[in-house]
Amino acid sequence: QTVVTQEPSLTVSPGGTVTLTCASSTGAVTSGYYPNWFQQKPGQAPRSLIYSTSNKQSWTPARFSGSLLGDKAALTLSGVQPEDEAEYYCLLYYGGARVFGGGTKLTVL
Amino acid sequence: EVQLLESGGGLVQPGGSLRLSCAASGFTFNGFAMSWVRQAPGKGLEWVSVIYSGGSSTYYTDSVKGRFTISRDNSKNTLYLQMNSLRVEDTAVYYCVKTMGVIDFDYWGQGTLVTVSS
Numbered sequence: 001q002t003v004v005t006q007e008p009s010l011t012v013s014p015g016g017t018v019t020l021t022c023a024s025s026t027g028a029v030t031s032g033y034y035p036n037w038f039q040q041k042p043g044q045a046p047r048s049l050i051y052s053t054s055n056k057q058s059w060t061p062a063r064f065s066g067s068l069l070g071d072k073a074a075l076t077l078s079g080v081q082p083e084d085e086a087e088y089y090c091l092l093y094y095g096g097a098r099v100f101g102g103g104t105k106l107t108v109l
Numbered sequence: 110e111v112q113l114l115e116s117g118g119g120l121v122q123p124g125g126s127l128r129l130s131c132a133a134s135g136f137t138f139n140g141f142a143m144s145w146v147r148q149a150p151g152k153g154l155e156w157v158s159v160i161y162s163g164g165s166s167t168y169y170t171d172s173v174k175g176r177f178t179i180s181r182d183n184s185k186n187t188l189y190l191q192m193n194s195l196r197v198e199d200t201a202v203y204y205c206v207k208t209m210g211v212i213d214f215d216y217w218g219q220g221t222l223v224t225v226s227s
Contacts, residue, residue: 099156
């Protein structure tokens with residue numbers, strides 16, 4: 001059973017910078033896992049932010065960026081806005097199957 | 110404009126069956142893989158299944174293998190999920206998701222709620 005692990009919760013001040021990470025129980029996350037990142041606000045469908053590690057969707061604000069950090073995938077928010085308060089999920093590709101992380105609840109306070 | 114409209118959700122008893130549909134528009138449906146993702150009440154996202162553009166390749170999460178079948182009708186621009194032997198733990202909002210080719214996700218539908226309860 002493959003497990004993808006994210007921080008359960010993080011808190012950041014408005015205007016600050018925060019990094020969310022995504023780890024795989026199978027070992028280091030590489031570009032071959034095609035990390036995707038999604039944002040979900042209460043009562044809404046998820047929205048795609050980042051694909052293939054670091055590529056932004058056309059609607060993704062510039063303050064969001066994706067990368068590999070050590071042996072994990074990472075989502076960094078620079079200059080956090082109040083509207084960035086949401087749940088964030090990563091998704092990894094395992095050669096057919098896909099697995100979501102458990103999500104990170106980001107609080108902007 | 111890409112649109113994904115799920116339908117077919119509802120209340121079903123344990124052991125019952127349900128077929129979900131996802132009507133797609135605004136893109137060349139037969140050129141992209143499509144996935145189903147679900148979210149149990151108050152829980153996180155769970156990938157369920159994917160079908161590649163031609164329909165010949167499919168993958169499932171372990172918990173639904175042998176019970177769920179994903180399919181597509183490219184002539185109708187519609188994605189399906191046949192769910193049999195439903196369990197209480199299958200209760201969730203089911204989302205239809207478009208990929209950007211085969212792997213990366215981009216557009217999501219608004220979801221349809223499936224409730225499995227006696």
